[in-house]
Amino acid sequence: MVSADTRPRRRADAERSITRIVSAARECLSRDPDATMDDIAKVAGVGRMTVYGHFRTRPELVEAALGEALRAGELTLAGVDLTGDARQAMNRLLASSWSLVAESAALLSAAQRVLPEGRLRELHTGAADRVQQLIGRGQDDGAFRTDLPVTWLVNAVQYILHGAAEEIRLGRLDPVRASGVVTATVQSILAVPAGGTGLPQR
Amino acid sequence: MVSADTRPRRRADAERSITRIVSAARECLSRDPDATMDDIAKVAGVGRMTVYGHFRTRPELVEAALGEALRAGELTLAGVDLTGDARQAMNRLLASSWSLVAESAALLSAAQRVLPEGRLRELHTGAADRVQQLIGRGQDDGAFRTDLPVTWLVNAVQYILHGAAEEIRLGRLDPVRASGVVTATVQSILAVPAGGTGLPQR
DNA sequence: TCTATCTCGTACGGGAATGTACGAGATAGC
DNA sequence: GCTATCTCGTACATTCCCGTACGAGATAGA
Numbered sequence: 001m002v003s004a005d006t007r008p009r010r011r012a013d014a015e016r017s018i019t020r021i022v023s024a025a026r027e028c029l030s031r032d033p034d035a036t037m038d039d040i041a042k043v044a045g046v047g048r049m050t051v052y053g054h055f056r057t058r059p060e061l062v063e064a065a066l067g068e069a070l071r072a073g074e075l076t077l078a079g080v081d082l083t084g085d086a087r088q089a090m091n092r093l094l095a096s097s098w099s100l101v102a103e104s105a106a107l108l109s110a111a112q113r114v115l116p117e118g119r120l121r122e123l124h125t126g127a128a129d130r131v132q133q134l135i136g137r138g139q140d141d142g143a144f145r146t147d148l149p150v151t152w153l154v155n156a157v158q159y160i161l162h163g164a165a166e167e168i169r170l171g172r173l174d175p176v177r178a179s180g181v182v183t184a185t186v187q188s189i190l191a192v193p194a195g196g197t198g199l200p201q202r
Numbered sequence: 203m204v205s206a207d208t209r210p211r212r213r214a215d216a217e218r219s220i221t222r223i224v225s226a227a228r229e230c231l232s233r234d235p236d237a238t239m240d241d242i243a244k245v246a247g248v249g250r251m252t253v254y255g256h257f258r259t260r261p262e263l264v265e266a267a268l269g270e271a272l273r274a275g276e277l278t279l280a281g282v283d284l285t286g287d288a289r290q291a292m293n294r295l296l297a298s299s300w301s302l303v304a305e306s307a308a309l310l311s312a313a314q315r316v317l318p319e320g321r322l323r324e325l326h327t328g329a330a331d332r333v334q335q336l337i338g339r340g341q342d343d344g345a346f347r348t349d350l351p352v353t354w355l356v357n358a359v360q361y362i363l364h365g366a367a368e369e370i371r372l373g374r375l376d377p378v379r380a381s382g383v384v385t386a387t388v389q390s391i392l393a394v395p396a397g398g399t400g401l402p403q404r
Numbered sequence: 405t406c407t408a409t410c411t412c413g414t415a416c417g418g419g420a421a422t423g424t425a426c427g428a429g430a431t432a433g434c
Numbered sequence: 435g436c437t438a439t440c441t442c443g444t445a446c447a448t449t450c451c452c453g454t455a456c457g458a459g460a461t462a463g464a
Contacts, residue, residue, distance in 0.1 A: 011462055047412040159365035188390045213432055249442040
């Protein structure tokens with residue numbers, strides 16, 4: 001309904017350009033939410049005018065980039081076995097897609113500034129919901145803590161992923177160890193507290 | 203060495219204006235890193251030209267705002283008893299200053315875009331170092347985990363605080379419960395893992 | 405080979421933000 | 435009450451980016 005041939009038809013080189021542009025947009029925008037059309041064009045290796053040939057406005061391009069990232073995320077998500085022990089499932093999920101999820105989060109915050117609120121929710125729902133479902137199921141199974149709101153847990157995980165991506169970018173976290181670090185941190189956040197965290201049980 | 207009277211002298215009303223401007227800058231910039239000089243002036247209740255009367259450039263104002271926030275943070279930090287059980291100390295620290303630390307983090311990311319790298323480290327060192335020391339001490343005492351790098355733990359805590367502030371801003375987290383939620387989450391991140399996180403021991 | 409499509413440079417208009425210049429009026433502080 | 439200081443509006447130059455217009459040249463695809 002989106003990517004199919006609603007347009008009359010396109011030449012192969014145009015298709016290739018679009019791919020490169022969207023890919024460049026993902027890269028640039030997830031690093032700098034204010035990346036310029038010109039920046040993106042340069043990274044894509046095309047002229048700025050070519051970009052405008054395919055995307056009329058900047059918001060349109062941002063949406064395309066976000067959409068692609070989310071689609072990729074959902075695809076990966078769909079390929080991960082989320083059944084069985086929730087902890088193990090979360091580990092599998094993180095191992096295969098944490099950096100991708102982090103990228104989506106960065107793009108999401110970039111999109112937040114240029115897309116209408118509704119449009120954003122519309123695109124993002126689905127990807128996030130499935131993570132929330134997994135965490136929710138883990139809570140029901142007794143694998144994950146229930147003393148904190150689900151929405152907080154979901155977002156806390158997001159922030160950790162986002163942070164890890166940033167730390168790598170700043171050279172403060174070894175990319176090789178990152179996956180393990182992320183997994184360990186997330187598990188700690190979701191785990192049922194031992195009982196002595198010093199907090200009232202609420 | 204910074205705030206003292208290196209300037210010839212200032213009238214009382216000017217002093218008042220500066221205070222309001224810096225305060226407004228802290229508020230605006232921690233909410234939107236791209237806040238305009240005009241935005242800040244409006245919030246401060248003064249004209250834009252008055253702002254320029256005291257801060258020649260935007261980076262100068264950003265630095266002032268960040269500096270003030272960090273100074274406030276250090277002041278609070280200095281008032282917290284960090285001795286004794288590291289877990290309890292961390293709880294005390296978070297209880298009395300988590301939102302302030304979160305604000306500093308937001309300002310920090312705003313400053314990252316307009317201040318030279320060195321200047322930023324220069325200002326920020328001190329505040330962050332003390333948190334790092336506390337976590338390091340906790341590790342030595344066996345209160346906190348040692349399977350993850352200290353720098354990561356410090357930053358993970360920062361990201362969680364930042365995230366909590368954002369969640370409140372978006373109305374997804376009850377401000378009243380926030381303190382407890384933050385404390386519980388941070389304790390989980392720092393705690394020595396029970397032993398079954400599913401990760402190789404490093 | 406022929407044509408519709410695509411690339412992409414130059415040039416232009418518009419908007420927003422920064423920072424400067426000037427100056428008239430208010431006021432703190434002596 | 436005098437004066438240096440401060441406030442702050444208007445106006446302007448500059449810069450940066452977006453988006454449009456035009457068009458010449460390359461190329462895919464038949």
